[in-house]
Amino acid sequence: MTSVLSAPPGTDPVERFLHRLAKFEPLEAEARDALRRAIVRGPLVPPYQEVHGESVPDVVVLLSGWACHFQMLGNGKRQISTLVVPGDFADFGFLTGSAADIQYVTTAPSQFGRIRARQFSELTEQFPSIMRATLKAAAMETAIGRERLISLGLRTAIERLAHLICELWWRLSVAGLVGPDNSFHLPMTQAELGAALGLSTVHVNRTLQALRRRDIIGLQGGKVHIHDLKYLTTLSSFDAGYLTGAAPSRAT
Amino acid sequence: MTSVLSAPPGTDPVERFLHRLAKFEPLEAEARDALRRAIVRGPLVPPYQEVHGESVPDVVVLLSGWACHFQMLGNGKRQISTLVVPGDFADFGFLTGSAADIQYVTTAPSQFGRIRARQFSELTEQFPSIMRATLKAAAMETAIGRERLISLGLRTAIERLAHLICELWWRLSVAGLVGPDNSFHLPMTQAELGAALGLSTVHVNRTLQALRRRDIIGLQGGKVHIHDLKYLTTLSSFDAGYLTGAAPSRAT
DNA sequence: CGAAGTCTTGACTAGACTCAAGTTGGGTGG
DNA sequence: CCACCCAACTTGAGTCTAGTCAAGACTTCG
Structure with missing residues (x-):
């Protein structure tokens, strides 16, 4: 059973993120190093902190804790569309450079990591593997969404x-x-x-x-x-x- | 009202595609020309033709007709996850280079356009605007999926x-x-x-x-x-x- | 100890599903 | 040109999953 999962990374959340990312696409040691240097660890935010999309779409990663994307309808009802677990990108708005289109909340004490938009795009130019890995991560999120659609539709x-x-x-x-x-x-x-x-x-x-x-x-x-x-x-x-x-x- | 929609393109389906794409991100005249030359128009396929993901993930665009992504569950029930209308990318598997993960059917006589994977990646290098437009198109598809999730969840x-x-x-x-x-x-x-x-x-x-x-x-x-x-x-x-x-x- | 949020239980309702039987309409072949 | 066929659409009746409303119990936590 553990063969599928491979050895989990150490306890450091940034390493966990890198480990997750490298599963999508092998990352050169230098690429990992560059990412390590680029990530700024944020403060611990309390539960039920809303995070709005910003006009500057930096790359945001959930290092530890829990978060979810949601939307509300006029009648006060709420749908959670995505669950963000440690090691996930918080959202993929940065890929299009447009203002993040989605808002999310933490549901546990959480720490985010952040990479400046400009710096990230330099990294992807220098290491195309980072871009490929990121796109695959985004594709997986899409696949997860599709699966949740199936759940709501016919389960x-x-x-x-x-x-x-x-x-x-x-x-x-x-x-x-x-x-x-x-x-x-x-x-x-x-x-x-x-x-x-x-x-x-x-x-x-x-x-x-x-x-x-x-x-x-x-x-x-x-x-x-x-x-x-x-x-x-x-x-x-x-x-x-x-x-x-x-x-x-x-x-x- | 028509201000929002702007003048629709001519009747040629390739032009329609270019027009749609350019709405996501302005495309230089040369970029459009390059795309025009790169697109190969496929034959008219009859309704209820299944299109499987191929190992070579070329860029496929629906030029005319209608298609939808679907998945089946063991009990024979079916969920349609995406509707593809003319001018849409048929799927975004090509972004990750992995074998297209999704299958789709036509529900009307349809024509697809195709760009060879290699040629497309050359195009995006030469014209980054094409990549930006494509990523925004993918982001819109994600947004559509999220909205459909909301429909199933609370409407x-x-x-x-x-x-x-x-x-x-x-x-x-x-x-x-x-x-x-x-x-x-x-x-x-x-x-x-x-x-x-x-x-x-x-x-x-x-x-x-x-x-x-x-x-x-x-x-x-x-x-x-x-x-x-x-x-x-x-x-x-x-x-x-x-x-x-x-x-x-x-x-x- | 109190208060607020969360979880639990019960009773009733309703929106959607299933099964089953027609009806319509377009297309094919005799 | 008509008869037939099949798929799509329509209608009805009965059932059931999940929602709503309302009240009460359990946990934290200040």
């Missing part, structure tokens, strides 16, 4: 929830954030899970209980324990292909 | 349908494919609309009738007539911001 509540947990399990595994007992931190309230899954808070609660009752997962205090990963995977027809860049093996 | 059936029609109205307007009477071709069956909107065929049918009964739209023979665009817009809280690259004006 039931329990399948959606199971699929999300599988997805997070995989992504956090790659980032080295899953414990040996298949547990990880999930700093989201049930209301937030609902906003991400297109379900009401109450229904998320009941659905979680169904999974708990069958002893598939445990969830308490913002920490998930997966007791039966195989069941979860089957239930939600989870196929990690979209998270690896490999060819999809979906459908027949 | 009702009638709102989803109305929103989709508004979106298509806008996109096809930019492509110069909407008639003066606010009508356009929509070569999708009700089953396909359902697969795009996360609704059953039967429910799509009933929902369409609700819109017809209130005389908001007409839909027959693959052609939509919008009678009350304002109502549609309000009903679905449609905000074209995400289709223009402008700052979102959503929520308050």
